[in-house]
Amino acid sequence: MSARADGGGPELVVVCGLPGVGKTTVAETIRERVPGNADLLRTDIVRTDVVDDPDYTEDELRRVYDELFSRVDARLARGESVVVDGTFKRAMHRERARDLAAQHGATFRLVRVECDEDVVRARIAARTDDASDADFDVYKLYKEEFEPIEQPCITIDNSGSTAQTRECVIDALY
Template identity: 90%
Template sequence: MSARADGGRPELVVVCGLPGVGKTTVAETIRERVDGDPDLLRTDIVRGDVVDDPDYTEAELRRVYDELFSRAATRLARGESVVVDGTFKRAMHRERARDLAADHDARFRLVRVECDEDVVRERIAARTDDASDADFDVYKLYKEEFEPIEDSCTVIDNSGSTAQTRERVIDALY
């Protein structure tokens, strides 16, 4: 990936939400529209790179997010935009992302993806070829642990079809 062709400020977009809500669908739609052909960094992929057999412990969470932020910082330092896809269930991770963007004079956007629980259950059960190994028990655990978002964010409902979600993203952000 090369630096932004227009020479403008890079952008860091954080796409957050519970497992199975469709963060990656939203993140990919955003990635297609952010200037500079940004990378999409997914915690699911990073987790696979740094943890052999995930248990979703706090220690794992720290390792995954440390690596995610390291990768994002490298790209932002080169003037490249980045879209990150992860639960970001902890407010400190969302704040860390905001600070990272500020440190690199990058525009910051936070997007929360939501979805009806019945749809999440169906989607998780239907997963066959996905980097995420979070099951419905992880969804329920993270639902209890997800810290409220107190700063501004864009909320995308991904309970419908992929086409509907893509349209919602475009309407809300572009």
């Protein structure tokens, strides 16, 4: 994110999309550009802190997002910028993030990452030592459950190389 038009203040950037589309690649690219050393919070990491053996149930989803928003709130309260990487398949979570940013006077941006399904399948199959344990079945389930985005967002297609994606992110956001 570029600096706010008024010259300062924290930012909250939510990077959302289905498992395996490359949200983390996009989120890391954004985090590198947010002024003030923004933290990157991933729901995959929060999930491991909150749930021992994930089943991706609605109760787990609620617990993970409650903890995530608690962490975001604390950072924004300190005037720190935050980039969040998660599916945000529920509109209420995207709205909650926007409202939390507003409560702290932070700039809010929503970035949706998309990717060709064949590329997603290959990326998920190739994962090793990744914080995400979502497999292709979780991808398909979340694809059915992902609620439409009805607020302004930037869409990044991450079907190509990492270099192409980084260039796309920079062109779209900076």
